[in-house]
Amino acid sequence: MATIRDVAKKAGVSVATVSRALNDKGYVHEDTRKLINKAIQELNYKPNEVARSLYKKKSRLIGLLLPDIRNPFFPELARGVEDTMQEHGFRLIIGNADENPAKELDYIHTFKQNNVIGLISATNQTETSYYESLGFPVVFLDRTSRQHPSVYADGLAGGKMAAQEIVKRGSKRITLLKGPMELKTAQDRFKGAIDELCHSNVNFNVMTTASFTFDDAEKTAQELFDKFPETDGVIAGNDLGAAAILHEALRRGISIPDELQIIGYDDIPLSSLLFPPLSTIRQPAYDMGKEAAKLLIAIINNELIEQKNIQLPVTFIDRQTTRKVEDNG
Amino acid sequence: MATIRDVAKKAGVSVATVSRALNDKGYVHEDTRKLINKAIQELNYKPNEVARSLYKKKSRLIGLLLPDIRNPFFPELARGVEDTMQEHGFRLIIGNADENPAKELDYIHTFKQNNVIGLISATNQTETSYYESLGFPVVFLDRTSRQHPSVYADGLAGGKMAAQEIVKRGSKRITLLKGPMELKTAQDRFKGAIDELCHSNVNFNVMTTASFTFDDAEKTAQELFDKFPETDGVIAGNDLGAAAILHEALRRGISIPDELQIIGYDDIPLSSLLFPPLSTIRQPAYDMGKEAAKLLIAIINNELIEQKNIQLPVTFIDRQTTRKVEDNG
Structure with missing residues (x-):
């Protein structure tokens, strides 16, 4: 060289x-x-970019911090960020915090010490001091923050939509799964769903889930049918959780969607491959990634930012774990 | 600070x-x-680690290059690498080459210019000049290379095993999917399977697939049933592909495993959640990641390496897309 x-x-x-x-x-x-x-x-x-970045105090390197790369939702987000960063000549390195605050903090140090010029974070500690006085801009993705710009989907509307659709399709004894409460996005979708259920003429249970990870999903699915065997509709916290519930229901010989309707959240690529294909609330993951990248680039370039918090809409994807509206009992 | x-x-x-x-x-x-x-x-x-690494010519930073973070097999590999690197006080940054040689090369430059002290690569260009004279050691993961150390699973045995199991369980008209031929691991599993099929008393078709990505999987699944409607057994190139085929078969009203058996490859976390749960050849992804990390650390520490190419065994995971041996027709 x-x-x-x-x-x-x-x-x-x-x-x-x-x-x-x-x-x-x-x-x-x-x-x-x-x-x-x-x-x-x-x-x-x-x-040598390191030497130059020390001299010019400027690299083209961006850090992306994901909470759990094993959940297929996050690789989709990452792809949106990546494609946009690449179009604009920035380079992206990814860290996986693994839903672990110590790892998250460690990655923030790694990024800082390698002179990233900006950070996009989709991890859980948005309100901690981790993100203060870093010396480079931070945009939160799929997360909200009081201090920092952010890009996220409309959780309140998503939760409400999930509840409306399952009620409209005839479920009467609904189990609502409540995701990790430290996440404002999870809180929002829970709040949206419970408001709607409270205003509907249905019975419902709330079941808490410790995390959105794969390992917890299988445990939660078994618990659900043991604790609430009369459930005829499930509003899941995410698609991974919904996939585990769908699997467990079929294993127990429950007919989907006739005896039990299930609605997921996210619309990960595999949801359409499940059988029956999963009805879900779609978050536009790829577009969310793109928007976060564009926002960070605008901040880095000192452009005038009109909107520091960008909320994208969600949509109901009507597949086959929910009945048709006219079929409802 | x-x-x-x-x-x-x-x-x-x-x-x-x-x-x-x-x-x-x-x-x-x-x-x-x-x-x-x-x-x-x-x-x-x-x-400041950058300043120190310039001075001492040594950082604790390791690069990991993945071919496609949307395929859940690779996040599993990454977790094994991550956990081991963290135990040993190294830091890991991840790049997603997206099965694109230009992106791969760009990430190698990014890693180099940020003074990584080692690279683990699971991408496709193992025989190119990209990996020459980098100034830091490279270990290939889930890939083999003539020049560099590597960790991979036994593809020849895996392919053979898939063919044996599906034949033993009574499939007579088998379609074998042939993954991307630039990958030695894909070649090996194809070779293992075809050798076994040639020695068996069954008919079979070979169908090529352009890549292991999600987007190609759905197209391939449709093509398969259009071209070879008489197929009663499918040996897929990976689990993503198998999931797409399973889905398409059920959509067409084909009964699994009675009319059609399917064997995947990888054993990604979602394979057990499919319905019916997918029978597959398991590659020990997490352990492969751990071994690659250990090998790279040993090289960085100038330890004596006895084995530069580590091959891990694969196993048949007998779930419900294959029949029981005694049931075969």
Whole structure:
């Protein structure tokens, strides 16, 4: 790999001159600059970005912090962020906090110490001091925050929509799963659903779930049918949870959607591949990722930001774990 | 955040002395060292790792390059790598190459320019020049390479096992899906399966698939039933593909496993949640990740490596998309 010395030699100038040209500092004659650029191209020289970022205090590196890469919702978010960052010439490195605050803090340090110029975080500690005085902008994704800009989907409307659709389709004894309460997005969708259920003429149970992870989903599914065997409609906290419930119901010989309706949340790619395909509330994960990336780029470029908190709409995806409206009992 | 200047001031020494103590270079009196350490602790000072890595030419940063984070197999691999790296005090940043050689190359540059001290790569270009003269060790994961150490599962045995199990359970007209041929691991499992089928008294078709991605899986599934409607057994290239085929078969009213048996490959977490749960060849993804991390750490620490290519065994997971052996027709 070519070094700055090779470039200087080829251009017939000093290393200091090449450095001035590269960093746009100090005077470099236009002809000299041309010689240097020619040498850079011929040698395919790539300046060491760490050294340059120390000098110029600026890299093109962005950090993305995900809470759990095993939940397929987050890779979808990441793809939206990635594609947009790449279009704009930024580079993205990803950290997986694994729903663990210590890992989250450790990644924030790693990103900081490697001179990222911005961070998109979809983890759980949005209100902690972790995100204060980092020296670079932070945008929260699929999360809200009092201090920082954020991009998220409308959880209140999503929860309400899930409850409306399942009630409209005839469930009378509904179990509502309540996701982790430290997440405002989970709170919102729970609040939206429970408001709607309270105003409907149905019985319902609330069951808490410790997390949105895969490991907890299977336990929760078994518990649900043991505790609430009379349930004829489930509003799940996310699609992973809904998939586990669907699986457990079929294993117990419960007919879907005739005896039990299930509505998920997220619309992960595999939801359409389940059998029966999962009805769910779709969060536009890829678009959320894109919007968060665009917002962060605008902040980095010191553009005027009109809207610091961007809420995207959700939609009901009517597949086959819910009945048709006219079929309801 | 505290700087090296704050530490020097608090300890009553010069910045140069703190720097010598931090980097173990030159003489620092034991008492002075104690004062400095006390100041570091009281101020919760964290040395800037980029500056240190430039100085010491050593960071604790490891890069992990995945081909497609949307395929749940790779997040499992990543978790194994992550947990092991964390136990050993290394930090991991992840790049998603998205099965795109240009992105792969770009990530390699990003990692290099941010001074990673090692790279684990699970992407597709193992034989290209991308991985030459990087200046840090590379271990391939779920991939093999002529020049570099690698950790992978036994594809030849896995392919053979899939064919044996489906034949033993009575399929007579088998469709074998052939994954991307640039991957030695995909070649191996294809070769293992076809050898076994050639030695069996069954008819079979081979159908090529462009990639292991989700988008291709659904197309392939539809094509399969259009082209080979007489198929009574499918050996899929991976679980994502198998899930798509299972879904399409049920949509067409084909009874699983009575009329059609399906065997996947990987055993991703969602395979047990499908209905019927997917029979598959299990690759020990998490353990593969752990082994790759251990191998890379050993290389970084200049330990004597006895085995540079580690092959892990695969197992048949007998779920419900295959019949019981005694049931076969």
